[in-house]
Amino acid sequence: MTRETIAAPGGPSRPAGRDDAPTPPLRPGGYDPGDYAPLVVHSAEEAGVSALLLMGVLHNEAYKPHHPLLERLWHWWKPEASFGIANMHRATFEEVRHAHGLTGRWEDLRDDPAFAVRAAALHLKDLDRRLPERHVRRYSRDELLALGYNAGERNMRAFARGVPPGPMARSYLRRLRANRRRSARALAAVAGPDTPVSRAVTTRPASGDRANGA
Template sequence: MWVSKGWWWVAVGAVVVAAWVARGGDSPKTTDAPKAAATVETPKPSAPPKPSAEASTEWYRNYDPAQFAVPVRKAAGRAGVSPQLLMAILYNEDYKPHNPQLERSWQHLKPDAAFGIANMHRAAFDDTKRGRSFAGRNWDELPDHPELAIEAAAWHLHDLAARVPRRTGGKFSKDELLALGYNTGARNMRAFAAGAKPGSQAQSYLDDLHKNLPKATKAITG
């Protein structure tokens, strides 16, 4: 789920500039036509209901995982996993801008890139969705549907939990093992449970988890 930040921003910068130039830059705004001297005021229609985060792509502006506290609690409850852990993983995975257009542009450059706010790869999503309520959904929907990404991440953690050995070396808690499994895969998770030492990337992910757990807890309980 980890991506080199340097290459990401170089590629994203090129994509953004290219897209902006293709649109002709910032087009000037048109001015309003002069109002008639005498007008008849008509009642204004009531404002439509505010769209949910799932229905609008505006959620990615100033993105903060805390804005999805409600769907995180619901998805974690359905999957039987810790909502604090699920939220902390979303914080771990927020290192790149979760703009649907940019994610898809990056995917053209790197076809095996992860999608969505939980940075899930296609194989993980396809394995997780089997027999679930979102079995008919597709991996390429994740950038536009954060609540689907949260649901899939919750059930992926559920599936990883079923593969944690009953007896472990005791070095890591179950939630730590699940986070390591989310980042490095179930096979590595089981190796860590048996006493293997995490590499630098896995250890960095675990360190970030510890840093993010307090604000994840605040987001869930606040």
């Protein structure tokens, strides 16, 4: 799997903390995942996953308000709802927390965007370990990981074998592909010129990254 290693201009990216992460806006339509590009770069490097994939997931998960107050109201209306700018459900978070020794709580995802981005990156890392090296050619490895983030590990492995995704997973994949250039531009703004993610702005996504089959 090809990874983007991205450093901020002038040196390696520094750890991004809670104070560096802006609170998502209360105003509808004012949220832009690109505002979290430095966090995405750092968390992706730390977890060993693609920054472009992680940013794509944030764009795909931007369909609902992420201000902490609005997420509290959303959770009151829909108790099984997910938390944080990466929309992580409690069961998934608990798996990540136990696997990586995280000290934060699921509820902290709602109030701490940096923690939410880090948890999402670690979850993608776990999915990558569980995805077979060989998979059908119609999806890149990162696309399968994004589908796993959305539909779960079991479905991800089925898609990798060639089982057709359902309507919701197909919609998720279409949005991921549609957001690719936007995600790449946001990362290029903090990565500087002539980096893998900068070149991704004008490069089509690979369709057979370590793939096999139809």
